[in-house]
Amino acid sequence: MKLKSLKIGNIVTKNNIFLAPLAGFSDFAMRSICLSYGAGLAFTEMVSCEGLLYNNENTNDLLYTTDDEKIKCAQIFGNDPDVMRRAIELPTLDKFDVIDVNFGCPMPKIFQNGEGSALLDKPHLAQKIISELKKSGKTITAKMRIGITRGNYVTEDFVKALEQGGVDMITVHGRTRDMIYSGEPNYDEIYKAKRAVKVPVIANGGIFSVEDADKMTDNTGADGIMLARGALERPWLFSELCGKEVEVDKKSLIYRHIDLLNTHFDDSTTAVLFRKQICLYIKGEVGNVKLKDKIFKMKNTADIKTAVGEFFDGKR
Numbered sequence: 001m002k003l004k005s006l007k008i009g010n011i012v013t014k015n016n017i018f019l020a021p022l023a024g025f026s027d028f029a030m031r032s033i034c035l036s037y038g039a040g041l042a043f044t045e046m047v048s049c050e051g052l053l054y055n056n057e058n059t060n061d062l063l064y065t066t067d068d069e070k071i072k073c074a075q076i077f078g079n080d081p082d083v084m085r086r087a088i089e090l091p092t093l094d095k096f097d098v099i100d101v102n103f104g105c106p107m108p109k110i111f112q113n114g115e116g117s118a119l120l121d122k123p124h125l126a127q128k129i130i131s132e133l134k135k136s137g138k139t140i141t142a143k144m145r146i147g148i149t150r151g152n153y154v155t156e157d158f159v160k161a162l163e164q165g166g167v168d169m170i171t172v173h174g175r176t177r178d179m180i181y182s183g184e185p186n187y188d189e190i191y192k193a194k195r196a197v198k199v200p201v202i203a204n205g206g207i208f209s210v211e212d213a214d215k216m217t218d219n220t221g222a223d224g225i226m227l228a229r230g231a232l233e234r235p236w237l238f239s240e241l242c243g244k245e246v247e248v249d250k251k252s253l254i255y256r257h258i259d260l261l262n263t264h265f266d267d268s269t270t271a272v273l274f275r276k277q278i279c280l281y282i283k284g285e286v287g288n289v290k291l292k293d294k295i296f297k298m299k300n301t302a303d304i305k306t307a308v309g310e311f312f313d314g315k316r
């Protein structure tokens, strides 16, 4: 795919390959790592506007950022334009340059609350949310799915509504809510989104390799792509997309990731937080299940590092 800089509202990106919001994963450490491998933007996981207004401690950790993030991007969810505008005016969100709105989360709790992908059936409300948020003067982007159920696509009407609300960029995850995270992304629907609006359209879904990225951009004409699970398993995919040859030393990457988390969290929290990520880093390695079992019993990062060191050194 062709790399290019994008103008999105008030910001200009260095390229058009971004890290997706990923609940439980796209924390400051993962964002730093992906940015260092070449990601043009990296988004926090979705945070609840209600939670922000009621000063939920947990959201502060989710919104922790470092200077590695030159352009800071947060994702929010909610369904009340006024509540959402008040939330993004809070000091916690003040440091963010880009606010992305979630119109795609398929989880029952969110959906039944009329948030995330439930809004796909309410283009007027989605438009109102965007126009209300735009009053902040910030760059406002949106991430959506192509519909709630297969065959009932809302893409064209929905992107037009978002554009009328003043949105600055739209990421289209080419799956419906009922597909959750499986199945081929629907390239035609993303193509339709690209044709329907003037703002940059970013394609998302099923990109795990340079070939997948080429296929996605060739088939959709999208202005850029957003990596999700592909980046969690192989954050160096960003470098590959930038045309750089990468020699990956997984042991060093794992140590670096742990050290980054330790700059903000206490050691036992880091040990617990890192468990889910290590599964992805060691996916496909011979003996990974045994290592995973060992690590899940460990309560400090020194022990995890020793186990990881022995695992990878033993392979040499």
Ligand SMILES: Cc1cc2nc3c(=O)[nH]c(=O)nc-3n(C[C@H](O)[C@H](O)[C@H](O)COP(=O)(O)O)c2cc1C
Binding pocket: 020, 021, 022, 023, 024, 025, 044, 045, 046, 075, 102, 104, 105, 143, 173, 181, 204, 205, 206, 207, 226, 227, 228, 229, 230
């Ligand atoms: C564990 C997990 C957490 C996710 N959290 C979010 C989120 O907070 N906000 C969001 O817009 N999408 C979220 N997504 C969806 C991804 O951003 C992305 O749209 C989806 O995984 C499709 O891309 P992929 O096929 O490349 O993984 C999540 C996906 C996964 C697997």
